[in-house]
Amino acid sequence: MAVRGAIEVDVELCKGCGVCIVNCPTGAIVLSKSVNGKGYNYSYMDDPEKCTGCTNCAAVCPDTVITVYRVKI
Amino acid sequence: MNISDIIKPENKVYAKSKLLLDKEMHYCPGCSHGTIHKIIAETIDELNIQEQVIGISPVGCAVLAYDYIDIDWQEAAHGRAPALATAIKRLYPDKYVFTYQGDGDLASIGTGEIVHVCNRGDNVTVIFVNNAIYGMTGGQMAPTTLEGMKTATTPKGRSHISSGFPMKITEMLALLPGVVYATRQSVDTPAAERKAKKSMIKAFKSQKLKKGTSFIEIVSTCNSGWKMTPVEANTWMRENMFPVFPPGDIKDETGL
Numbered sequence: 001m002a003v004r005g006a007i008e009v010d011v012e013l014c015k016g017c018g019v020c021i022v023n024c025p026t027g028a029i030v031l032s033k034s035v036n037g038k039g040y041n042y043s044y045m046d047d048p049e050k051c052t053g054c055t056n057c058a059a060v061c062p063d064t065v066i067t068v069y070r071v072k073i
Numbered sequence: 074m075n076i077s078d079i080i081k082p083e084n085k086v087y088a089k090s091k092l093l094l095d096k097e098m099h100y101c102p103g104c105s106h107g108t109i110h111k112i113i114a115e116t117i118d119e120l121n122i123q124e125q126v127i128g129i130s131p132v133g134c135a136v137l138a139y140d141y142i143d144i145d146w147q148e149a150a151h152g153r154a155p156a157l158a159t160a161i162k163r164l165y166p167d168k169y170v171f172t173y174q175g176d177g178d179l180a181s182i183g184t185g186e187i188v189h190v191c192n193r194g195d196n197v198t199v200i201f202v203n204n205a206i207y208g209m210t211g212g213q214m215a216p217t218t219l220e221g222m223k224t225a226t227t228p229k230g231r232s233h234i235s236s237g238f239p240m241k242i243t244e245m246l247a248l249l250p251g252v253v254y255a256t257r258q259s260v261d262t263p264a265a266e267r268k269a270k271k272s273m274i275k276a277f278k279s280q281k282l283k284k285g286t287s288f289i290e291i292v293s294t295c296n297s298g299w300k301m302t303p304v305e306a307n308t309w310m311r312e313n314m315f316p317v318f319p320p321g322d323i324k325d326e327t328g329l
Contacts, residue, residue: 006076006079015102016102017102017302018302019303019307021304055086058087060108060262061107061111062100062104062106062108064107066087067089068086068087068088069081069084073074
């Protein structure tokens with residue numbers, strides 16, 4: 001059964017450490033070119049097609065800014 | 074399928090624990106402390122013991138831990154968290170008591186306190202965050218600093234001739250009969266993070282069995298102190314710290 005996922009990043013709280021990016025098994029997350037209110041490049045889901053909702057990014061996020069959604073299709 | 078079809082409350086599979094307060098963490102980007110706070114909050118949430126937990130926060134970067142996790146806290150003088158944990162546990166034997174300490178706090182100024190709490194076998198959990206450096210004060214050498222590692226006070230690298238060897242405090246404490254559970258974990262990858270959480274659940278459960286002290290060392294990073302990016306620091310930790318501080322259970326007599 002195929003699954004589709006999506007993440008929501010609390011952009012203003014993200015510090016752009018990039019730990020979620022290297023731990024994403026499908027390479028769905030990248031750092032933004034623009035910055036948030038604190039001046040950090042925040043992470044966001046670049047390619048929604050790739051996300052499987054595995055929660056790996058959220059598990060390693062030190063600031064717990066990622067919420068993960070998953071749906072079976 | 075649109076993203077708006079996926080992002081719906083009924084499809085939520087991971088969200089911030091309700092025990093983590095909304096206050097923004099003061100830690101540097103990528104700091105392991107944030108991840109460790111998260112697994113503590115999730116552990117307490119999963120065991121549903123929020124009202125029965127008392128945490129002791131240390132001196133060091135995690136001094137403000139009480140601002141982030143919604144449980145009762147007590148702040149200890151530098152290194153004295155285990156002594157305070159003993160007192161609180163004896164006054165409230167039915168509460169879950171844990172200390173949260175860094176390597177400068179636990180392995181340096183507080184060595185006496187931690188050895189004796191383990192020797193008495195008080196039913197408390199010790200969470201020991203080992204990043205091999207004094208992070209808060211500017212990256213000075215700690216007892217756990219690796220040989221050859223450059224810090225603010227060892228600019229040519231630590232030498233055992235002048236500064237001794239990196240202290241394997243978890244192995245030392247595991248020798249004491251009062252310690253029922255001694256383990257070393259990390260939180261650098263999702264798998265390691267989930268394993269660390271499992272060991273934390275075991276440690277909290279073992280408090281109820283009243284068999285002795287449970288000790289969790291978490292090998293972590295201090296990317297600011299090490300002068301690396303967070304991702305580089307995680308790699309450096311795996312390559313350099315794990316050979317000296319290998320992850321895994323050192324002692325487990327909990328029977329859980």
